[in-house]
Amino acid sequence: MASFHKGFIKTHPLISVILYVLRLYLAFSTVSPATTAVDPCYNYTVLNDTWRSINNTDGLHYNNSKCDRSVSWSGWYRLFINNTSAHIPDTCVARFSCGTDIPLGIRGGHPTVTDGVVTRDVCGYGVDTAASYCCMFGSFPIKVKACPDNYYVYELVSPTDCNYAYCADTGSINTSSTSVTPVTISPDPCYNYTVLDNPWRSINNTSTSNSYNCDGSVSWSGWYRLFINNTSAHIPDTCVAQFSCGTDTALWIRGGHPTVTDGVVARDVCGYYDSYCCYIGSFPIKVKACPGNYYVYELVSPTLCDSAYCADTGSINTSPTTVTPVTISPGNVTHALCFYWLIF
Ligand SMILES: *[C@@H]1O[C@H](CO)[C@@H](O)[C@H](O)[C@H]1NC(C)=O
Numbered sequence: 001m002a003s004f005h006k007g008f009i010k011t012h013p014l015i016s017v018i019l020y021v022l023r024l025y026l027a028f029s030t031v032s033p034a035t036t037a038v039d040p041c042y043n044y045t046v047l048n049d050t051w052r053s054i055n056n057t058d059g060l061h062y063n064n065s066k067c068d069r070s071v072s073w074s075g076w077y078r079l080f081i082n083n084t085s086a087h088i089p090d091t092c093v094a095r096f097s098c099g100t101d102i103p104l105g106i107r108g109g110h111p112t113v114t115d116g117v118v119t120r121d122v123c124g125y126g127v128d129t130a131a132s133y134c135c136m137f138g139s140f141p142i143k144v145k146a147c148p149d150n151y152y153v154y155e156l157v158s159p160t161d162c163n164y165a166y167c168a169d170t171g172s173i174n175t176s177s178t179s180v181t182p183v184t185i186s187p188d189p190c191y192n193y194t195v196l197d198n199p200w201r202s203i204n205n206t207s208t209s210n211s212y213n214c215d216g217s218v219s220w221s222g223w224y225r226l227f228i229n230n231t232s233a234h235i236p237d238t239c240v241a242q243f244s245c246g247t248d249t250a251l252w253i254r255g256g257h258p259t260v261t262d263g264v265v266a267r268d269v270c271g272y273y274d275s276y277c278c279y280i281g282s283f284p285i286k287v288k289a290c291p292g293n294y295y296v297y298e299l300v301s302p303t304l305c306d307s308a309y310c311a312d313t314g315s316i317n318t319s320p321t322t323v324t325p326v327t328i329s330p331g332n333v334t335h336a337l338c339f340y341w342l343i344f
Pocket residue numbers: 003004005046048049050082083
């Protein structure tokens with residue numbers, strides 16, 4: 001998948017002088033000479049995959065989405081795009097950029113030449129329209145070095161998951177040294193939800209009973225993902241008959257489900273009564289479509305009893321929604337708190 005070729009080892013004249021002085025010094029000192037590894041600025045592998053470009057949105061189509069985990073990384077790398085020297089972005093990068101699902105950048109800015117080899121955390125930018133959490137995926141450290149002649153080399157390692165891939169940019173670089181101030185940022189609700197598996201919510205449960213379930217008595221908090229007997233489910237987005245879903249007034253959402261790229265959207269909750277599909281209600285909840293074909297809902301207490309959120313495993317109506325473009329503040333990456341998150 002990735003194409004490399006070895007960079008030739010060339011010794012900078014200034015380095016030769018320094019090495020010579022160093023050898024002289026060692027010769028006249030009692031210090032035993034250390035093993036001298038070649039400066040990675042002059043011993044690197046070229047990584048010139050055009051698909052790594054920050055402008056490549058092929059990652060949106062899962063089949064084209066690249067993953068760096070299977071690459072046998074070894075030693076130091078210098079990035080190029082179309083023969084132009086490139087670098088790993090040090091600011092927030094939108095999801096699905098760089099030919100992958102989770103583009104990898106570094107947090108904490110680039111070093112200067114005098115900084116020598118530094119360590120930087122690799123961050124996977126789980127950014128979408130919902131919120132900003134630039135370092136949601138990752139983080140693991142790599143070594144970074146600024147070289148004379150205005151380029152950078154990176155000691156790359158395998159990322160922790162798929163599809164993660166290192167991004168390449170030719171744009172601006174932040175060389176300010178960092179004191180990272182962590183701030184608390186909510187994680188993506190797609191990966192932080194409460195499981196709601198009440199088989200009685202099934203849309204097929206039309207058994208009449210004296211005691212209907214009421215969601216008004218539940219202390220709802222945060223995001224929920226629905227299951228029916230371990231099968232992933234969703235709130236119906238079409239009208240549901242009264243006395244379904246283990247309750248009197250079954251609650252559904254109006255306006256269809258969003259797509260993954262829509263991010264978090266608001267949908268009105270409706271309950272059928274007196275031949276109107278949205279007679280009871282309506283109040284908004286937040287809804288999000290997640291990669292992996294499931295949905296999460298920020299549920300709240302319904303306005304009256306007996307009503308309860310319905311669960312269905314049937315078809316879904318993904319209505320087109322106006323998508324708000326992803327705007328990314330360059331400063332956000334350095335203020336992001338990293339979460340280790342097990343996904344997939
Ligand atoms: C990357 O470099 C190799 C070796 O020089 C070359 O064969 C290949 O075509 C280059 N790939 C791109 C995309 O520039």
